[in-house]
Amino acid sequence: MGKIRAGIVGVHGYVPDYVLTNRELETMVDTSDEWIRTRTGIEERRILKGSGKATSDMAMGAILPLLEKTGTDPDEIELTICGTVTPDTIFPDTANTINSKIGASNAWGFDINAACSGFLFSLSTGARFIESGRYKKILVVGADMMSSIIDYEDRTTCVIFGDGAGAVLLEPVEDGTGLIDEILKGDGKGREYLHMKAGGSLMPATAETVADKKHFVYQDGRPVFKAAIRGMVETVQQIMTRNGLSNATVDWLVPHQANQRIISAVAEGLDFPVEKVMQNIQKYGNTTAATIPLCLWEWEDKLKKEDNLLLTAFGGGFTWGTTYLKWSYDS
Numbered sequence: 572m573g574k575i576r577a578g579i580v581g582v583h584g585y586v587p588d589y590v591l592t593n594r595e596l597e598t599m600v601d602t603s604d605e606w607i608r609t610r611t612g613i614e615e616r617r618i619l620k621g622s623g624k625a626t627s628d629m630a631m632g633a634i635l636p637l638l639e640k641t642g643t644d645p646d647e648i649e650l651t652i653c654g655t656v657t658p659d660t661i662f663p664d665t666a667n668t669i670n671s672k673i674g675a676s677n678a679w680g681f682d683i684n685a686a687c688s689g690f691l692f693s694l695s696t697g698a699r700f701i702e703s704g705r706y707k708k709i710l711v712v713g714a715d716m717m718s719s720i721i722d723y724e725d726r727t728t729c730v731i732f733g734d735g736a737g738a739v740l741l742e743p744v745e746d747g748t749g750l751i752d753e754i755l756k757g758d759g760k761g762r763e764y765l766h767m768k769a770g771g772s773l774m775p776a777t778a779e780t781v782a783d784k785k786h787f788v789y790q791d792g793r794p795v796f797k798a799a800i801r802g803m804v805e806t807v808q809q810i811m812t813r814n815g816l817s818n819a820t821v822d823w824l825v826p827h828q829a830n831q832r833i834i835s836a837v838a839e840g841l842d843f844p845v846e847k848v849m850q851n852i853q854k855y856g857n858t859t860a861a862t863i864p865l866c867l868w869e870w871e872d873k874l875k876k877e878d879n880l881l882l883t884a885f886g887g888g889f890t891w892g893t894t895y896l897k898w899s900y901d902s
């Protein structure tokens with residue numbers, strides 16, 4: 572019997588039907604398809620439409636097929652962790668809402684607010700519960716309805732973000748696969764560059780905060796761009812060194828999808844072949860906590876048991892890091 576690790580035993584994603592194209596954005600703000608493609612790599616993104624719809628609905632859209640394909644009864648789920656910055660409500664959390672919507676009546680849950688690193692932080696947290704030996708089935712979800720906090724009159728942010736959700740099922744594995752190592756980081760000084768000004772205890776909602784558009788994402792893109800490349804490259808290099816990995820032995824790099832140019836710069840900085848880098852930003856834009864599980868979902872067919880994966884992210888906080896895992900199944 573080997574060491575108990577947390578293995579991903581299934582993954583599924585959900586994106587809403589509505590496709591917001593660069594052409595449609597051209598009719599909304601002073602931008603162009605050409606600018607968006609060349610500066611971000613994004614061609615279209617998905618938007619959740621319909622009143623009464625929220626982040627938990629997209630999470631449910633990812634989880635129900637995941638439970639189905641892994642043959643899991645909702646009542647077997649013991650814990651759900653949801654990485655999100657767009658919870659259905661400030662409180663209660665979204666994870667327990669998800670549990671009630673999917674019928675996981677024996678589970679408890681909580682949210683993790685780590686912006687674009689939300690899935691990685693949630694995955695590591697879930698792994699600790701599995702490694703303790705006490706938990707056998709944990710859902711880890713990355714879900715964000717970014718359209719609920721985006722100003723569609725601000726061209727510097729509205730072209731980037733999209734809505735989506737991805738979920739994995741964690742179970743104990745003792746075959747040498749699973750989550751092996753991680754380097755996770757945070758630096759609160761970075762909050763200046765990427766945040767939402769109002770709606771929290773610092774600046775509660777008032778008629779003025781709404782009129783002043785303080786409930787939308789604010790981003791000073793350039794410093795975030797530079798810090799993102801540095802943060803992802805450094806933590807990938809550190810984790811490769813301490814686990815004796817080389818570019819030849821890493822099968823897949825799974826970067827947060829914030830900007831095609833950031834992804835390319837990270838791959839270049841690591842001298843890593845682009846064929847082994849998962850990228851779907853062109854279709855979905857930046858879905859914040861959902862980008863990494865959406866990639867895993869779309870690449871699931873290509874993943875083989877014991878493949879070495881490096882998941883890396885950078886986001887608001889600042890939060891960032893890299894997780895090393897060995898894939899646990901052949902699809």
Ligand code: UT7
Binds near residue numbers: 602603606731791887
């Ligand atoms: O996921 C969480 C972490 N977030 C990130 O990693 C995002 C990091 N930042 C970025 O990806 C990029 O900085 C952006 C995509 C946000 C912006 O790209 P950029 O190449 O850094 O552009 P910029 O902000 O330096 O702006 C260049 C010019 C400006 O015009 P001037 O001042 O040179 O006249 C902007 O006003 O591009 C203008 N601009 C636009 N033009 C057309 C900004 N947004 C747009 C737009 N369409 N949508």
